[in-house]
Amino acid sequence: MMLVSLSILGFGNVGRGVARVLLEKREWFRRKYGIEFKVVSISDSSATVWDESGIDLREALEVKETFGRLSYWGNEYDLYHLPPEDVAKEVESDVFIDLTPANPEAYKWHMEAFRMGRHVVTSNKPPLVHHYVELIQEAAMRGVNYRFEATVMAGTPIITLLQESLLGDGIESIEGVFNGTSTFILSEMERGLTFDEALKKAQSLGIAEANPDVDIKGFDAAYKATILHDITFEPISFKKVKVRGIDGVSEEDIRKAAEKEKVIRLMAKIERRNVVVEPREVPKNSPLAVYGTSNVALIKSDLLGELILKGAGAGVKETASAVVSDIIKCVRRS
Structure with missing residues (x-):
């Protein structure tokens, strides 16, 4: 069984949709791909929840949907206030997942994740529009995957x-x-x-x-x-x-x-x-x-x-389909 650690940046509709898929299809991923996912950090605009042993996704969803902010979480997990670039750099994960709203500064986070040897999966379009060459080259140089199916046509796999x-x-x-x-x-x-x-x-x-x-x-x-x-x-x-x-x-x-x-x-x-x-x-x-x-x-x-x-071309489940598929492509052994 391959254990794959994930860091999720952005816990809006799509981020929560991805979390639900990871939670509800956990056994299916184990049986079909021999992969077990462990989410080690989740960030929204209020805080980053970070635990190297893994975060309870069901509880994360309950906190976000009840209070609207991860910063309302109790004492079970440590809360941090980190800029996205520091999350990409400091949180030890196999895959860095950027599901934040369109942000031209996000290319810096992706570059930092590449430098740390992490795969990157994103739905964030401006980094690719404005920094495509340097991002693709950095990923190739570091020997990691850069996947962005969710940037175009949600889960319809035109990029693949x-x-x-x-x-x-x-x-x-x-x-x-x-x-x-x-x-x-x-x-x-x-x-x-x-x-x-x-x-x-x-x-x-x-x-x-x-x-x-x-x-x-x-x-x-x-x-x-x-x-x-x-x-x-x-x-x-x-x-x-x-x-x-x-x-x-x-x-x-x-x-x-x-x-x-x-x-x-x-x-x-x-x-x-x-x-x-x-x-x-x-x-x-x-x-x-x-x-x-x-x-x-x-x-x-x-x-x-x-x-x-x-x-x-839109929808939470549809976009989550693309994101989860990209995560699996990043780490699946051929």
Whole structure:
């Protein structure tokens, strides 16, 4: 049995989702992979709980969901107030898991974890968008894994597909819808709501953030498109990515598209040295005309031709699926 120690940074919805999977499927992981996971630290914005012998995940979930903060934990575990970089450096773990909200400073934490010989699994997009080359090179130099499936299409495995499956194919282009919030808003506008009404509904359902700019202005989709460009072709500067969001789409635009049997979606087009994210009309019968919070990618290659990948682009269980899968890939013996 292989004992694998984990350090979890970020205990919001996704962090707790990962903890539930580790807890509920513990015996399954033992039987199928011969792996036993031990979580040695959990951090939220209030504190880090750290115990080298392992943390009771059931109790961690109860504390967080009852009080909202790990700092309310009693005397059973020691509480620390460490910056993320110190967690990556000081907490002895096999895998450092960064599930914090988008933060451009997170690349420093990942670099520190690599220097300490730790694998890194993350759902945090800005480090990859702005520091892809140095992160990939550092991980390779240290002989550790850097896994980030959850950064694009939640648990739908587009990154694994591009990195590990289509190894003989020359990818010509990727076209897709990668932001579920925008799709939800546009879908609701097709039902007759105004943009503001659709946005408020998305916020009330927890699909859109209180400050939705990163979604409706196209930046989230652009981050994901940049990551796909980097792993498929070569690194590209985010400054060269052309981005236009859905905040300029009117009810009249929706109506005119419907008259032509089309819908408007926030589309990303990825070709070598060219990434464009913008609202575009799509035929209603096109596989790219997704609804709700679904994501879709149309991959064109020289050998396979066209491949359509469709699945959940958001959701706690779906994102946890990608994170846990990445953890296993980091440590599983071939």
